[in-house]
Amino acid sequence: QSVLTQPPSVSGAPGQRVTISCTGSSSNIGAGYDVHWYQQLPGTAPKVLIYDSNSRPSGVPDRFSGSKSGTSASLAISGLQAEDEADYYCQSYDSSLSGWVFGGGTKLTVL
Amino acid sequence: EVQVLESGGGLVQPGGSLRLSCAASGFAFSSYAMTWVRQAPGKGLEWVSAIVGGGGNTYYADSVKGRFTISRDNSKNTLYLQMISLRAEDTAIYYCARFRGQPMTTRCIDYWGQGTLVTVSS
Numbered sequence: 001q002s003v004l005t006q007p008p009s010v011s012g013a014p015g016q017r018v019t020i021s022c023t024g025s026s027s028n029i030g031a032g033y034d035v036h037w038y039q040q041l042p043g044t045a046p047k048v049l050i051y052d053s054n055s056r057p058s059g060v061p062d063r064f065s066g067s068k069s070g071t072s073a074s075l076a077i078s079g080l081q082a083e084d085e086a087d088y089y090c091q092s093y094d095s096s097l098s099g100w101v102f103g104g105g106t107k108l109t110v111l
Numbered sequence: 112e113v114q115v116l117e118s119g120g121g122l123v124q125p126g127g128s129l130r131l132s133c134a135a136s137g138f139a140f141s142s143y144a145m146t147w148v149r150q151a152p153g154k155g156l157e158w159v160s161a162i163v164g165g166g167g168n169t170y171y172a173d174s175v176k177g178r179f180t181i182s183r184d185n186s187k188n189t190l191y192l193q194m195i196s197l198r199a200e201d202t203a204i205y206y207c208a209r210f211r212g213q214p215m216t217t218r219c220i221d222y223w224g225q226g227t228l229v230t231v232s233s
Contacts, residue, residue: 006141023160033216033217034217034218036219040156043223044149044225045226046156047223048219051211051221052217057151057221087155089156091158093216093217097173099158099170099171099172101158102156102157104155105156
C-alpha cells in the first residue's frame, strides 16, 4: 500500500484531457512538501515531468500541468497524444517516515 | 551532459550480498545529494536510500534499513549501494538518480540512470 494514492489507470481519446490524482496526508503533501510527477515510458527509466507541484522542466510540453491543494495533487494532460501512453508517478517527502515516497503509479491508455 | 550509469547488478542467492555502483559525470558530483530507487518487476517505484553531497548524512527506507548501506566517493564521482542479507523481495531494477538541489526534502529527482537488475533467487 503506497503512502501516496493514485488511481491504477486512466484513459482518454486523442485530443481529450485527463487528470491523475495523488492523495497524501498531513505528513507529506499536507505538510507543505512539494509534489513531483514522473513519466515512465515502457522499458525506460522515469523522467521528471512536473516538479515543485506545478513547474515544467525545459522540453516538457505545456500540455502537462500540475496543481496541489491541501493533502492532494493532480497532474493534468490536455490534448492527449498516442505518445503520452505511459505510467505516471507522483512523489513527495514524508516527515513521519523520514523518507521519500511515491504513489503507486497510474497507467495512462490513449484509446 | 549529466549522466549516471549503474553497474553491479546480477543474480544472487537469498542471503547473499551485492554492491551496486553508479558512475556520475557532467556535473559537480559532490554538490548534489544522490539516491537509489528500485522497481520490482511489473510494480511501481520504491525509494530505497539517499545520501547528501558530502556523504555525512544517509537515509534508508524501513524495508532495507540495517541491510543496505549507501556511500559515495566524491574523488571518483561514484555512488555505491552495498546490499547484504538479500531477499527475494529485493528483486528489482535499481536506479541511481540525482536530487535537483537542496534541500533534498523538497527537490525532485531530475536525472536517472537506466538501472541495473538485481535478481535474488536460488
